[in-house]
Amino acid sequence: MPTLTKLFTMQETSLHNTKDDCWIVIDGKVYDVSSYLDEHPGGDDVILVATGKDATDEFEDAGHSKDARELMETFCIGELDPSPEIPELEIFSKNQPAGHAQKLMDLTKQFWAVPVAIVGISVVIGFLYLRKK
CATH class of the missing domain: 1.20.5 (Single alpha-helices involved in coiled-coils or other helix-helix interfaces)
Known part of the structure; x- marks a missing residue:
C-alpha cells in the first residue's frame, strides 16, 4: 500500500514559526524541527529565521553533511503543495466605508x-x- 503524503501550503507552513512549533521547507519538503532546535549545531536562531519561506538555498549554503541530511528526513512531515497559491480577491460594494x-x-x-x-x-x-x- 503506498504511503500518503500530506501536502501543505506555504501559507500554512509559515504559521508554524515559533520555538515551540517550528516548520521549515527545504527542497519542496516540509519539516517539523521543533524538537531539534536545541540540538541544532548552528543554534536555533538560524532555523527560526528560515521559517515561513523556502529555506533550500540557506540549507545548501551551510554545507550540511550526509549525516545531517539523513537526520533531517526523520523530521519530514509532508511536502509543499505544488499548485500555485491564489490570493483572495477583495470585493468592494458601491457603499464603501x-x-x-x-x-x-x-x-x-x-x-x-x-x-x-x-x-x-x-x-x-x-x-x-x-x-x-
Missing part, C-alpha cells in the same frame, strides 16, 4: 510623483497659454 478613502489617501502619499507631475505639466501649459495671449 470610510476606510477605503483612507487607503486611497495612503496610495496617493505613496505615489506622490504622479499628482506632482500632473500639476507641473498643467502649470507649464497654463504659462504657455497665457504667454501667447
Whole structure:
C-alpha cells in the first residue's frame, strides 16, 4: 500500500514559526524541527529565521553533511503543495466605508510623483497659454 503524503501550503507552513512549533521547507519538503532546535549545531536562531519561506538555498549554503541530511528526513512531515497559491480577491460594494478613502489617501502619499507631475505639466501649459495671449 503506498504511503500518503500530506501536502501543505506555504501559507500554512509559515504559521508554524515559533520555538515551540517550528516548520521549515527545504527542497519542496516540509519539516517539523521543533524538537531539534536545541540540538541544532548552528543554534536555533538560524532555523527560526528560515521559517515561513523556502529555506533550500540557506540549507545548501551551510554545507550540511550526509549525516545531517539523513537526520533531517526523520523530521519530514509532508511536502509543499505544488499548485500555485491564489490570493483572495477583495470585493468592494458601491457603499464603501470610510476606510477605503483612507487607503486611497495612503496610495496617493505613496505615489506622490504622479499628482506632482500632473500639476507641473498643467502649470507649464497654463504659462504657455497665457504667454501667447
